[in-house]
Amino acid sequence: MSTPQALQGVKVIEMGQLIAGPFAAKTLGDFGADVIKIEPPGSGDPLRNWRMVQNGTSVWWQVQSRNKRSIALNLRSADGQDIARKLIAEADVLVENFRPGTLEAWGLGWDALHALNPGLVMLRISGYGQTGPYRDRPGFGVVGEAMGGLRHLTGEPGRVPVRVGVSIGDTLAALHGCIGVLAALHHRKANGGLGQVVDVALHEAVFNVMESLIPEYSAFGAVREPAGSALPGITPSNAYNCTDGCVLVAGNGDSIFKRLMLAIDRPDLAHAPDLAVNAGRNQRAAELDAAIGSWTARHTVEEVITTLLAADVPVGRVYTAKDIAEDPHYRARDMLLQQTTRDGDTLEVPGIVPKLSATPGAIRSAAPHLGGDTDAVLRGMGLSDAQIATLRAQGVVA
Structure with missing residues (x-):
C-alpha cells in the first residue's frame, strides 16, 4: 500500500x-x-x-x-x-x-x-x-x-x-x-x-523576512546598511579566509563565543568581562573579526572546520553545486x-x-x-x- x-x-x-x-x-x-x-x-x-x-x-x-x-x-x-x-x-x-x-x-x-x-x-x-x-x-x-x-x-x-x-x-x-x-x-x-x-x-x-529593519528605524532612526558577509549587531558571525578558501563561523552565542576564542588560542578574549554578552562584543566587532581572521588565515578550510567542530562551534564551508552533490548528509x-x-x-x-x-x-x-x-x-x-x-x-x- x-x-x-x-x-x-x-x-x-x-x-x-x-x-x-x-x-x-x-x-x-x-x-x-x-x-x-x-x-x-x-x-x-x-x-x-x-x-x-x-x-x-x-x-x-x-x-x-x-x-x-x-x-x-x-x-x-x-x-x-x-x-x-x-x-x-x-x-x-x-x-x-x-x-x-x-x-x-x-x-x-x-x-x-x-x-x-x-x-x-x-x-x-x-x-x-x-x-x-x-x-x-x-x-x-x-x-x-x-x-x-x-x-x-x-x-x-x-x-x-x-x-x-x-x-x-x-x-x-x-x-x-x-x-x-x-x-x-x-x-x-x-x-x-x-x-x-x-x-x-x-x-x-x-x-x-527583513527582521528588525523597520523597528530599528522606528525606535532609533537607524537605517541598516550593507555589511558584506557580516551580520551587524550579532557578533561574531562572518566569513573568514583560509589558506585554500573561506569558512563561515557563527560564534555569537555567549557560551559559543567563549569556546571559539579558546579554540583559536585567544583566552584573553574568551575571559574578557565585556565580551561575555553580545552587546559588548558588538563594540569590539572589528577586533574580534581580525582575531578570528588572523587564525583562519593560517589554516586550511578542513583544519578550521575540524578544530571548531571539536569545540562545538557552528562552522561550515561555502558549498558549490559540486560540494552539495558529493555531500553524504544531503x-x-x-x-x-x-x-x-x-x-x-x-x-x-x-x-x-x-x-x-x-x-x-x-x-x-x-x-x-x-x-x-x-x-x-x-x-x-x-x-x-x-x-x-x-x-x-x-x-x-x-
Missing part, C-alpha cells in the same frame, strides 16, 4: 509562468496535490527554455514542473476561457501570477470564479499586490527584492548592491503563497466550505533524488522540503511536455475525441 500524501485529493489549477506561481504549485504538487498547469499553445511557459537546456528543454523546468500535468489552452479565446472555467469549477485552488486585472479582462476574476465555485481558494501573486497605487506596475522578483529592503543590504559597503544568486524574491513569494493556501484550506473546513483570495505581493514577501536525508525526464534523461534534482513523518512528499511524475496531458484532461471533463479535434483545429487547445 502506497504512503498517503498530505494534499492527496486537492485539485490545483495553475495559471501563470516562470517562477513565483509555478514554484508555489510545484510545492503543493510535491505533497500530493493534483496540479493541472495551463500553458499557451505554441510557446508554453518561457521557463522551458531558461538557462541550461538538455534535449530542447531546460533542466530547471524538470524541477519546477514535476508532479504537474500540462494542458495547452488559449486563454485569450472565448472557448479557452470557457474550458478554464469548467476546470476551475471543480478545483480547490487556483494559482496565478499575472499582472492584476488580466484575469478580470478574461472574465476570470475573483467575483466571477467565487460565484462559480464558492469553495475556491485563489492564490494571486503579483509584483505589488491586488490593491494600492502600484498595483498596475509590472513587477519581477528583482524589483520586489529591491523594494522589500533586501537588495540594499546585499554587497560590500560603498559598492553597488549585488543580487542573491537565485530568484529569491519569487520563491519567497511562492512560499508565502503556499502558507496562505494551506491556511485558507484549513479555514474552509470550518467556514461552510467557503474559499478566499490569498493576495501575495513580491516585495511584501521579501519585506516580511544523500542521507534524500535531498538529492534521481528523476527520469519524459525524454528518458536521468537527472539529480533537489529533494522535498519539509520532511513530513507520516505523509511525506514524493516525485510522482516528471515534468510534462507542452500540452502533453491536454487530451486526457479534456476527456476527464467529458469532451469527446471529435470535440477535442475541433478545438485543436481552431487553435483553442494544442
